Amino acid sequence: MIETDVPAVFEIEKRAFPKGSWTIDAFYHEVLHNEHAHYFVMTLDDMVIGYLGMWIVIDQAQITTVAVSETVRGMGYGALLLEYVMNYARLTCEMMSLEVRIENIAARGLYEKFGFTYGGVRRDYYGPGEDAKVMWVKLR
Numbered sequence: 001m002i003e004t005d006v007p008a009v010f011e012i013e014k015r016a017f018p019k020g021s022w023t024i025d026a027f028y029h030e031v032l033h034n035e036h037a038h039y040f041v042m043t044l045d046d047m048v049i050g051y052l053g054m055w056i057v058i059d060q061a062q063i064t065t066v067a068v069s070e071t072v073r074g075m076g077y078g079a080l081l082l083e084y085v086m087n088y089a090r091l092t093c094e095m096m097s098l099e100v101r102i103e104n105i106a107a108r109g110l111y112e113k114f115g116f117t118y119g120g121v122r123r124d125y126y127g128p129g130e131d132a133k134v135m136w137v138k139l140r
């Protein structure tokens with residue numbers, strides 16, 4: 001992901017997370033200023049159809065955000081994107097983790113497909129009464 005991808009990414013983000021999306025400035029900050037950030041877009045016919053962000057600190061990778069455009073969900077693009085990013089992280093990282101809403105069946109299914117297991121709950125992570133499950137996978 002580069003600076004000029006951010007408006008298209010933000011359009012997907014707003015629809016993917018209606019309960020509370022990141023701001024567009026948060027994406028610009030990640031792409032332009034965060035030295036730990038590794039962000040990727042997936043394109044189809046030159047259109048951004050998905051994105052995934054990750055922080056890498058020493059040998060730990062943490063997925064910060066991922067979404068696929070609602071127009072092309074369920075077609076394998078999320079799996080392709082995650083597989084690519086896991087292979088990228090595997091070059092330097094031992095493990096990868098992320099947080100997911102307990103009720104997000106599609107995302108949990110995607111992560112389970114790639115071997116992520118449950119590592120605990122972060123209470124009120126998304127706001128009062130909205131817990132996150134922590135999931136993680138060993139990369140090598």
Ligand SMILES: CC(C)(COP(=O)(O)OP(=O)(O)OC[C@H]1O[C@@H](n2cnc3c(N)ncnc32)[C@H](O)[C@@H]1OP(=O)(O)O)[C@@H](O)C(=O)NCCC(=O)NCCS
Nearest residue numbers: 016066067068073074075076077078079100106107109110
């Ligand atoms: C989660 C998300 C990225 C998946 O992307 P996708 O391109 O639709 O996923 P894929 O078609 O590659 O499916 C990969 C796997 O995810 C799981 N999955 C995807 N959609 C699912 C659904 N509706 N119900 C249950 N499992 C689902 C399945 O395990 C699937 O593997 P399978 O096809 O072998 O069964 C997409 O649903 C999305 O953008 N959701 C909104 C944003 C979001 O919730 N992000 C995650 C935040 S933690």
